[in-house]
Amino acid sequence: MEFKYYMPVKIFFGEKCIEKNGSGFSMPGKKAFIVTGKSSAEKNGSLNDVKKTLNSINIPFVHYNRIEPNPSVEDVRAASVFMKESGADFIIGIGGGSPLDAAKAIAILAVNDIDDDTLFGGIYRNRPLPVIAIPTTAGTGSEVTPYSILAFKKISNKKSVGCDAIFPYAAFLDPLYTATLSAATTINTAVDALSHAIEGYLSARGTEVIKPYAMESIRIIGRCIPELKNSAIRNEVRENLLYASMLAGIVIAHTGTTVLHAMGYPLTYHRDIDHGRANGLLMYHYLKFIEPSTEKVKHIVDAAGMKNTDEFGETIDRLLGEKETISESEITGFTRTAMTSKNIAYTSPRPGEKDIRRIYEDSFRR
């Protein structure tokens, strides 16, 4: 047995956790730069809760609400200019994966004048500013990971910044903030969390210490799946999904993701397919590819409460509904792109170009 474990984020979980803990909490700076998307943080109540708490402890803040889904390097550079001008010395990211990942990149760029390759390199002269992460979807896990995923024009794909210095300082997870999510977003983000737990468990970098959390996450999401198509999702289910998503985040914080994420990124970058959905569309045939090599796929299927991999795959496919059409030439391009990802090396067994092409083809066969 050999592993490293590092999870320095102070995590607060539960309804009203900002109100209950925020004011007694040592903020990591004197002025906050709040990073959100356009409007959801207002709609779900999280922004208001943060402002109220900051006001109660006399921490001034500025609010930057221009983070678009799948933020690009250019987007976070623009935001970091605002941040520098604001005089803020820590960041509060509120939202789905996009604002949280953006917050981490802004934290680097606000104190490091660096080119794109250095940004993705993960080593910085000045320590990134502290980030407080407040997820409002249950999927990204970004609140507990040292990753920031950015759209990167130079390679026409999404690419990951990863370094321990961008682990959030703290995370506040209030399931009530996920109550206003649409059915589609709830499903897509749940499938994203599931893919984190599954990929972490199957990863060549998977270790003993992440197994209990990966399994628990899969078990919980498996129990929630039948409820995801309901018109109104119960609070208890929302809570379980947010918890499972956090556990899966702890998992990938240690393992990273694998070929499934590498294959999903081009679908999002070029076809604008939601990130969680993109992984979900490929999940069945990813598992079929891994299955002959390891008992672990059986553990996953068992934990999810399914009879076998086929039932598992068909359940995910049904959950996601009608699939997009992907052309042969797109598959050729996406396969080449996926092959360049470092996540391929973390996949066990390591897939070749033919394997990746086949997973795309089998996933989008009509």
Add this chain to the structure above:
Amino acid sequence: MEFKYYMPVKIFFGEKCIEKNGSGFSMPGKKAFIVTGKSSAEKNGSLNDVKKTLNSINIPFVHYNRIEPNPSVEDVRAASVFMKESGADFIIGIGGGSPLDAAKAIAILAVNDIDDDTLFGGIYRNRPLPVIAIPTTAGTGSEVTPYSILAFKKISNKKSVGCDAIFPYAAFLDPLYTATLSAATTINTAVDALSHAIEGYLSARGTEVIKPYAMESIRIIGRCIPELKNSAIRNEVRENLLYASMLAGIVIAHTGTTVLHAMGYPLTYHRDIDHGRANGLLMYHYLKFIEPSTEKVKHIVDAAGMKNTDEFGETIDRLLGEKETISESEITGFTRTAMTSKNIAYTSPRPGEKDIRRIYEDSFRR
């Protein structure tokens, strides 16, 4: 669901983990104060590995080897005087619970000139020095907890210092260091780890997020128990015990312990019964006391691979061998002492004086 999770220790686990990771690792200071007991760190090879790594990266050190089992407030005060004189700015604790707990207290006292009550108060003007923890027994979990348990004359008992600032900076867990432990120490420390996992799971402060680790720890120790009476314990079992002990440490870092530890402390303080053994002697009737109130005892027994609480209790009793004789007047005194512990409030259901007396009496009935 409501919880906090905080585990900032950088954990390295595996054979030769110091050699493999230590030299590339950012030491948290420029000169190390190595704290050990009298001789075991030399015998098991850990001290030599640490010195070799420090030499390879040109970090000077001084070695203080005068930590006795169950260190007292006076012991750690004496050590902190040496530390101040040494000019060291971080501490490496190597050993069982005693040197590790001592290292944390020294880290506080080396930079805070405070009285005993302030030491136990947990709030310090100056941030305690960083500690690297290297366990050489598989029981304490101290390498991943924010606790330092000290013998305290004023109350004629052991008492706990607890604050986030004494979480170790890093922990290196090499199962080879536990290979030279005697059968009795192996058993006592395994039972200590088991009591951490059990008490954490049953604690009124137990939460969803510590459950997977508590259960995994109990499962692993349960599988190891049949091997603990063997004359030679296999390396694989040593490795599993060290891992389970670490998981149980993560658990109590979040929950603290309960009445079982509160009742064990007087047995150690007044009768010199090993700490793990003291908890073990009381474990059966502690569980019998809790059992009528919660299904959780059944979960524990199941995870340990036992049919029922009686089989579980009898297995632990057999493992520990013949029990000490405790007089009625000792039981009266120990009950009073245990009642003053704050851990009582974390026990669910909360035991009264009569309950505690009965657990002592049933545990030591001849």
